[in-house]
Amino acid sequence: VIAVMQTTDGGEFRELCAARGITVTHQRQVLFELLLSVPGHPSPEEVYLRVKQQIPSISLATVYKNIHLFLRSGIFREVSLHHGSLRLELNQRPHHHLVCTVCKSIRDIDEAELKLAAIPGQLPGGFLAERFSIDILGRCAACQQKT
Ligand SMILES: [Zn+2]
Numbered sequence: 325v326i327a328v329m330q331t332t333d334g335g336e337f338r339e340l341c342a343a344r345g346i347t348v349t350h351q352r353q354v355l356f357e358l359l360l361s362v363p364g365h366p367s368p369e370e371v372y373l374r375v376k377q378q379i380p381s382i383s384l385a386t387v388y389k390n391i392h393l394f395l396r397s398g399i400f401r402e403v404s405l406h407h408g409s410l411r412l413e414l415n416q417r418p419h420h421h422l423v424c425t426v427c428k429s430i431r432d433i434d435e436a437e438l439k440l441a442a443i444p445g446q447l448p449g450g451f452l453a454e455r456f457s458i459d460i461l462g463r464c465a466a467c468q469q470k471t
């Protein structure tokens with residue numbers, strides 16, 4: 325599977341913001357573009373350290389505020405809470421998570437790799453399924469080798 329990384333000249337971000345009633349600022353634009361380029365599931369602190377290299381004057385509070393704005397508006401998603409702190413989901417493809425309960429690492433696993441049966445679109449109570457994501461809890465290879 326080839327991961328397609330979108331390149332943006334800023335137009336895409338402006339459209340996303342316009343559709344959600346968010347004001348476009350230089351800081352938000354830089355943060356958005358940075359998030360598109362970061363692999364995995366970074367914490368806000370990790371994002372802050374990266375964005376600070378481009379905007380030295382930015383504060384951690386501002387990064388938090390804008391990350392929460394992006395999450396609320398659905399521009400980015402949050403990974404589930406098994407690791408106990410906020411982590412951003414930057415993989416846009418359907419996938420599940422292998423969560424290590426020892427070192428709290430989270431690894432993406434493609435739907436195809438898990439070979440799960442598809443869930444029916446219509447579930448009990450009239451619930452309409454749109455997407456699903458499974459967290460598989462356990463110990464990663466590195467943690468299994470530690471005694
Ligand atoms: Zn581990």
Ligand SMILES: [Zn+2]
Nearest residue numbers: 413415421432
């Ligand atoms: Zn993920």
